[in-house]
Amino acid sequence: xxxxxxxxxxxxxxxxxxxxxxxxxxxxxxxxxxxxxxxxxxxxxxxxxxxxxxxxxxxxxxxxxxxxxxxxxxxxxxxxxxxxxxxxxxxxxxxxxxxxxxxxxxxxxxxxxxxxxxxxxxxxxxxxxxxxxxxxxxxxxxxxxxxxxxxxxxxxxxxxxxxxxxxxxxxxxxxxxxxxxxxxxxxxxxxxxxxxxxxxxxxxxxxxxxxxxxxxxxxxxxxxxxxxxxxxxxx
Numbered sequence: 011x012x013x014x015x016x017x018x019x020x021x022x023x024x025x026x027x028x029x030x031x032x033x034x035x036x037x038x039x040x041x042x043x044x045x046x047x048x049x050x051x052x053x054x055x056x057x058x059x060x061x062x063x064x065x066x067x068x069x070x071x072x073x074x075x076x077x078x079x080x081x082x083x084x085x086x087x088x089x090x091x092x093x094x095x096x097x098x099x100x101x102x103x104x105x106x107x108x109x110x111x112x113x114x115x116x117x118x119x120x121x122x123x124x125x126x127x128x129x130x131x132x133x134x135x136x137x138x139x140x141x142x143x144x145x146x147x148x149x150x151x152x153x154x155x156x157x158x159x160x161x162x163x164x165x166x167x168x169x170x171x172x173x174x175x176x177x178x179x180x181x182x183x184x185x186x187x188x189x190x191x192x193x194x195x196x197x198x199x200x201x202x203x204x205x206x207x208x209x210x211x212x213x214x215x216x217x218x219x220x221x222x223x224x225x226x227x228x229x230x231x232x233x234x235x236x237x238x239x240x241x242x243x244x245x
Contacts, residue, residue, distance in 0.1 A: 035076050037224045100163035196219050
């Protein structure tokens, strides 16, 4: 095998590993099942776990930072290979945005937990919060936008192009549909909370949203690895 081919093969092996590790770390919020966070999962934002002053905030912020950097590294590595074309390249760009925004999200934590503190919610509504608190909504929005872009683009790439990950082609549409429902649920419940009408299961909707993203990234990693092994057996 030529040096250039060896480098491409090594890169093809590295990207799925980076994605899988990123997906695992992005799922760090599930640790709330065993950690006494004091936040109700059905009604609180996932980001409140990493808010300033929360008992395990440093842990969750660090996990999000590492997850974002790993996903960004995987997407950028794939883009630099220049192996992706069409919708796949758009998918990698979306995943890069998701990773970068997730890493930024961890550096822009909420200053308090609005669903758990009426005082925090009042300060948030009045705009009496640090700029990092307000910027968190922007970085979170960019992260979700990047994830949705990646999911849509990769689903199209997998279903339209020969040689694309077959598992992603079959599972992708279902995950995308669930993600759409979870996103609408999260946006509606967040609007209800801001209007003082309760949480509408805000925590459940958002946890479903981030869970689907993590599962989708893991499926993408598995599909890429399976595709690489299949290609190696043919050559």
